[in-house]
Amino acid sequence: MASTPSLTLLLALLLPLIPLAVAAPEKHLVTHLPGFDSALPSKHYAGYITVDESNGRRLFYYLVLSERDPAIDPVVLWLSGGPGCSSFDGFVYENGPFNFERGSTPGGLPKLQLNPYSWSKWFELYPEFQLNPFYISGESYAGIYMLG
Secondary structure: OOOOOHHHHHHHHHHHHHHHHHHHHHEEEEOOOOOOOOOOOOOOOEEEEEEEEHEEEEEEEEEEEEOOOOOOOOOOEEEOOOOOOOOOHHHHHHOEEEEEEEOOOOOOOOOOOEEOOOOOHHHHHHHHHHOOOOOEEEOOHHHHHOOO
C-alpha cells in the first residue's frame, strides 16, 4: 500500500496534467517533429509546468494524447532513473510513439518513424486489460524517487 507522501507525490505529478488533457493550451501544441515528414498520429503537447514559483523551477513535459479516444483512454506516466537520465530518452528510444530510423543520420538530422511496438499499441493486442488499475512505471532510480 502506498504511503501518504507517495500519494502526495503522485498527485503532484498527475494533477497538473489534467487541465492539459481537458483544455490543452494551444501554445503548447506540437504540430511537427523534425525528422518526421507525416502528420502526427494524435495531438502532442510540450512545454514547462512551474513547480516552484519563488525559485523559478519548472518541469518539462511531453504529452501524447491517445490515438483512439483521449477522453476515456488511460493515462500513462513514464519516468526514467538517473542520475542525468531524461525520461524523454525512454519516450524516444524505448516505448513512445516514434523511434529513429536506422542509418538515417550520416551527418544530418535523424529521421523518425512510427514505432510499431509503442506502448500505445499494447491495448490493441490485449483489450481485456483496459479496465485494470493504473500503475506508474519507470526504470532504474525512478523506482526510488517516484514513490518518495
